[in-house]
Amino acid sequence: MDAPPSVRARGITKYFGEVVALDSVDLDVAPGQVHGLVGPNGAGKTTLLGLLLGLAVPDRGDLEILGTPVGRALAVPDGVAGFVDGPGLYPSMTAKQNLAALARLRGDRTTSIDDAIDQVGLTDVADDRVRGFSLGMRQRLGLAAALLTKPRLLILDEPSNGLDPAGKKHVYGVLTRLAADGTAVMLSSHRMDDVEALCSEVTILSTGRVAFSGPISKLASEDSExxxxxxxxxxxxxxxxxxxxxxxxxxxxxxxxxxxxxxxxxxxxxxxxxxxxxxxxxxxxxxxxxxxxxxxxxxxxxxxxxxx
Ligand SMILES: Nc1ncnc2c1ncn2[C@@H]1O[C@H](COP(=O)(O)OP(=O)(O)OP(=O)(O)O)[C@@H](O)[C@H]1O
Incomplete structure (x- = not known):
């Protein structure tokens, strides 16, 4: 049987008081797809990613994650990992201790901590305290934390923030390999060149509404000047x-x-x-x-x- 869609959203609406952060958003993300989310500041990207991570629930609309309807309770849906507004890390612990603590919190006796650190290229600093980490290193460690759970849907808010070109290449390699193994990746970015390099489909949000959603190749027709x-x-x-x-x-x-x-x-x-x-x-x-x-x-x- 075919795997269910990783994300299926219909008519998602989210208010913050008077502000309509998301207005009747439809979204489809298939397994193994790297899907970019772009839009001007305040368009609703973080709000949408937060809903997919179970950090908030929509006020209206239907949301299915990995084939399961999302209820009213706040909870990270099974099989989903990622972060918005930067990864939550303990500054006084080392990179390795951070991942071990996260695994313990989840009741997971994982042995794959070294592997996750290696995948994101932080082996040399695995025993350094996170306090001294640059933004790019924190982003990579956040990705390693997400990888520990072997997610089937990975949600990343501006994952290339703070990454130098080599770091970006490394992280994009990780994401591309995950997608090739069937994980759906949804990421927001302000860098159109990054989205074009990495994503097969894109959703453009503008003031909470979907202006376009689909394959990047469909954005520009042969007749567009x-x-x-x-x-x-x-x-x-x-x-x-x-x-x-x-x-x-x-x-x-x-x-x-x-x-x-x-x-x-x-x-x-x-x-x-x-x-x-x-x-x-x-x-x-x-x-x-x-x-x-x-x-x-x-x-x-x-x-x-x-x-x-
Ligand atoms: N917790 C909140 N309380 C009140 N308003 C909020 C809250 N979170 C978001 N908003 C509002 O919802 C709208 C969408 O915000 P959101 O952060 O999702 O946009 P964004 O596309 O991620 O923006 P940026 O590119 O600047 O990160 C904005 O008008 C924002 O001010």
């Missing part, structure tokens, strides 16, 4: 060809000699432009969107919601 940076071996001729290609708009007023062109185009016109460059023996040295499709969709969708 994006701005692209273009660097070629002959900028003057490339500018002329850009002016002559239907559907391409030059976005800058620079002289012909300036190496970098910025054009606006949908995919079919961009294809035509590149073909013409190649026919004229011009090498394309760089061609990339100025902002990623996710970032462009994020800005457009949230601006649209804010004017409604």
């Amino acid at each position: 994006l701005d692209y940076r273009v660097r070629t071996s002959d900028p003057a001729v490339a500018r002329r060809i850009a002016r002559e290609t239907k559907g391409i708009r030059l976005r800058d007023q620079e002289p012909d000699s300036v190496e970098l062109l910025v054009i606006s185009s949908a995919v079919p016109a961009l294809d035509e432009f590149v073909k013409r460059l190649v026919r004229d023996d011009i090498a394309v040295r760089e061609l990339a969107p100025v902002v990623s499709p996710l970032e462009a969709a994020f800005i457009a969708l949230t601006e649209q919601q804010e004017t409604n």
Whole structure:
């Protein structure tokens, strides 16, 4: 039998007094999916992740976690682990002692503490007190604590906060391997590039409402216009060809000699432009969107919601 959806939310609404933090949110997360949650400050991301972790209950709507309906009692649903607003750690204990204490609290005689510490790359500092840990090291230790429970749904609020590029690569490797083994991962981030690198699906929240939820590939259609940076071996001729290609708009007023062109185009016109460059023996040295499709969709969708 197929595994049930890791998250199935329908019409989730959550109030804080007069504030509608979540407004009729629908969400589907499948096992093995890394699902990104993005939105401006105050959009409701932490509130939604908190509901999935059982830290609060919705005022309205139906929420099923790993196939089980969530009731009215506050409790971490079985099979779920993670943290919002940073992991809860004991500063005066070492990394290893923290994990041992958490395991004891759960009545778990786990022997996998060293393995969890190793997975997040903290073996060298396992016996150091957490008080001296950087934000990135705390985030990694929080992830190790979550890994101890072997979750089937992992919830992480801004997991890349404070991580240096190497730390990020390490943590993302852990998350990707977990997902490949069937764990669903739901994470919030303000970094669209991270979400694009890691997530197959994304939910964009704006003032508590879902502006988009689904595969990242569905965000930008072939017909959506994006701005692209273009660097070629002959900028003057490339500018002329850009002016002559239907559907391409030059976005800058620079002289012909300036190496970098910025054009606006949908995919079919961009294809035509590149073909013409190649026919004229011009090498394309760089061609990339100025902002990623996710970032462009994020800005457009949230601006649209804010004017409604
Ligand atoms: N405990 C609370 N009491 C009162 N209002 C709250 C509480 N928690 C959240 N809110 C309000 O609910 C809304 C959603 O907040 P939430 O923290 O979920 O947003 P967010 O998307 O995580 O924001 P950020 O990106 O800044 O972390 C905001 O208007 C916030 O002020």
